[in-house]
Amino acid sequence: MKFSVMVNEGPYTHQASDSAYQFIRAALSAGHEIFRVFFYHDGVNNGTRLTTPPQDDRHIVNRWSELASEHDLDLVVCVAAAQRRGIVDPDEAKRNSKDGDNIAPGFRISGLGQLIEAGIESDRLLVFGD
């Protein structure tokens, strides 16, 4: 079965990001496909590589990046939500004259069309948020 997942909350403020991650891991280990993970609203904060949680805490951002690299996941951050919250990739940094970027490995910035496509292309779309 083909799943897509939408994450609407940032890491460390709400369980949504953890729940989405655990669901995706369980789906992958049961042999299902994850078509896309779409990060919207505060969910875009899952995609900054500059986070440094205490060493005895889970590293939510790195965990997403590692899962993406292991399973070739498509992690998409909404561009408008990202701009508001300062999540920037090299292209966006250039376009908006920023002094750097902070997008985490495995993530890419794109638009809401990616969410619509995920809804159309997947058998199921799950939303995790507050």
Add this chain to the structure above:
Amino acid sequence: MLHTVNKSPFESSSLKTCLSLARSGSDVLLIEDGVYGALAGSTHSPLVTEALEAVRVYALEPDLKARGLSGDRLIPGIEVVGYDGFVDLACTNDKIQNWL
């Protein structure tokens, strides 16, 4: 249809709304703080007990454990599932409504 509820019935009316709108034969999965809705003997338990006549209610085990809620404190008839069970419910139901 699968409904997921992630709010405690003590903080939000989403469980009540979900149960009043869920069609007979639906699956309702309590996750995150939603698992407080599975507690027996609370002011919200009668609502869930009554709903169990028409829908199946599940509670996510890791979220129960994280809140110190053991199986013997739950409303009889509620099934405890893990994330693998969550995935199965998402497969067997052709539509999913995540109550947020």
